[in-house]
Amino acid sequence: MRVLVVGGGGREHALCWALKRDAPEATVFAAPGNPGTAQLGTNLRIAAVEVVKVVEAVQEHHIDLAIVGPEAPLAAGLADRLRAAGRPVFGPTQAAARIESSKAFAKDVMQRAGVPTPASRTFDTLDPALAYIRGHAEPLVVKASGLAGGKGAVVCATRDAAARTARAMLADGALGDAGREIVVEQFLEGEELSVLALTDGERILVLPAAQDHKRLGEGDAGPNTGGMGAYCPVGIATDALLDRVREQVLEPTIRELAAQGASYQGVLYAGLMLAGDGTPHVLEFNCRFGDPEAQAVLPLLPGVTRHLGEIAAGSWRPGRTTLNVTRAAVSTVLAAAGYPDKPELGAAIIVPRDLEPGTLVFHAGTYRDPDGTLRVQGGRVLSVTGLGDTVAEAAERSAAACELIAFQGKTYRRDIGWREIRRRGARAARS
Numbered sequence: 001m002r003v004l005v006v007g008g009g010g011r012e013h014a015l016c017w018a019l020k021r022d023a024p025e026a027t028v029f030a031a032p033g034n035p036g037t038a039q040l041g042t043n044l045r046i047a048a049v050e051v052v053k054v055v056e057a058v059q060e061h062h063i064d065l066a067i068v069g070p071e072a073p074l075a076a077g078l079a080d081r082l083r084a085a086g087r088p089v090f091g092p093t094q095a096a097a098r099i100e101s102s103k104a105f106a107k108d109v110m111q112r113a114g115v116p117t118p119a120s121r122t123f124d125t126l127d128p129a130l131a132y133i134r135g136h137a138e139p140l141v142v143k144a145s146g147l148a149g150g151k152g153a154v155v156c157a158t159r160d161a162a163a164r165t166a167r168a169m170l171a172d173g174a175l176g177d178a179g180r181e182i183v184v185e186q187f188l189e190g191e192e193l194s195v196l197a198l199t200d201g202e203r204i205l206v207l208p209a210a211q212d213h214k215r216l217g218e219g220d221a222g223p224n225t226g227g228m229g230a231y232c233p234v235g236i237a238t239d240a241l242l243d244r245v246r247e248q249v250l251e252p253t254i255r256e257l258a259a260q261g262a263s264y265q266g267v268l269y270a271g272l273m274l275a276g277d278g279t280p281h282v283l284e285f286n287c288r289f290g291d292p293e294a295q296a297v298l299p300l301l302p303g304v305t306r307h308l309g310e311i312a313a314g315s316w317r318p319g320r321t322t323l324n325v326t327r328a329a330v331s332t333v334l335a336a337a338g339y340p341d342k343p344e345l346g347a348a349i350i351v352p353r354d355l356e357p358g359t360l361v362f363h364a365g366t367y368r369d370p371d372g373t374l375r376v377q378g379g380r381v382l383s384v385t386g387l388g389d390t391v392a393e394a395a396e397r398s399a400a401a402c403e404l405i406a407f408q409g410k411t412y413r414r415d416i417g418w419r420e421i422r423r424r425g426a427r428a429a430r431s
Helices: 010-022 051-060 071-075 078-086 094-101 105-113 126-134 161-172 239-259 293-300 305-313 391-403 418-430
Strands: 001-007 027-032 065-068 122-123 140-144 155-156 181-188 191-199 205-206 216-218 220-224 228-232 266-273 281-288 328-335 358-363 366-368 374-376 380-388
Touching: 001 010, 001 051, 001 358, 010 027, 010 293, 010 358, 010 374, 010 380, 027 051, 065 078, 065 305, 071 078, 071 094, 078 094, 094 105, 094 239, 105 122, 105 181, 105 239, 105 281, 105 366, 126 161, 126 181, 140 228, 155 161, 155 205, 155 220, 161 181, 161 391, 191 239, 191 281, 191 293, 191 305, 205 239, 228 293, 239 266, 239 281, 239 391, 293 328, 293 358, 328 391, 358 391, 380 391, 391 418
Parallel strands: 001 027, 001 065
Antiparallel strands: 122 181, 140 155, 140 181, 191 205, 191 266, 216 220, 228 328, 266 281, 328 380, 358 380, 366 374
């Protein structure tokens, strides 16, 4: 089996690692990959969004399965091109990927499908957006409709702040094309949850839920980021809740996409807010594995990559509706100084060889210079995953490794998984 993983972040390193775990005999390629994926296979010097070059590489290297990691190449139609060339690919079509690439489209799909989601309106001109903001209770959330690298949603405590954000996106072009259309949304209180599911457009296999930590600082302080860490499993994601998510969120969404001629094959990621009454409201959909969620979920699921290949080949029969785990994982992102605004690049990175067993280091924003020195190349540099019997044990293992890895300006949160650890502690105190 010859497999190409498209992308070069921590998620893609985790996918390559999972492929080699599940099928050690597989030959793995990554485009463009990173120094971590280079240890598992062959990196191709092709950007993930260079659709034509990726298709050519799949043919040249006789790839049996392509797995598309990031959203941008899916939004650019890479999966369509590969299918047209007769190559098995895991990832949705360009039309189906609009569930992420256009928040306005996603809202329309949810409304048609009856999926719970915060009340909202979509705007492409400023004055109607300002009028809507003036007439609604604060706080509000202003979202760029297009792809903004996980940084297009702004929680605004006041109507004035919401108006400024809308003006920045629509009038000032703060987010470029991503912000030419915006969604102004009701703010919901509650706890967020990431639920990922594999689907061939008919059947659905729900993976164990994870929880991302989007804010830069500990205690969920500071600006939003692409994600500073994640853990799995999440105690509040009971079997009953996941069944409810499948029945009320995933199945109706996939049916509605099919009704619009956009049958969905791949992983569908529902970013949820659990309201006080336990109702799961969809804040966003993503058309790919989450990052950093993948770095926490994939290590807990031996054999999961078999499903990806069978979905791509059209031979998938999962035989179940959910996958459960018996252990826990906490993945902590090590970021560069200045992230997320202006990350400082180029610092040398030292990763000790003798990290504690049960620790995994996934590369993201790294490169090797001509001398072979590992250096910082992006805002999110490494994902450090600790495994354990409990979230607390996994968090300790991740934190211990984070302390040992060194580079100038290293920034990270020491509280990934804090909600779960506090929940478990409170439960233990009551018993």
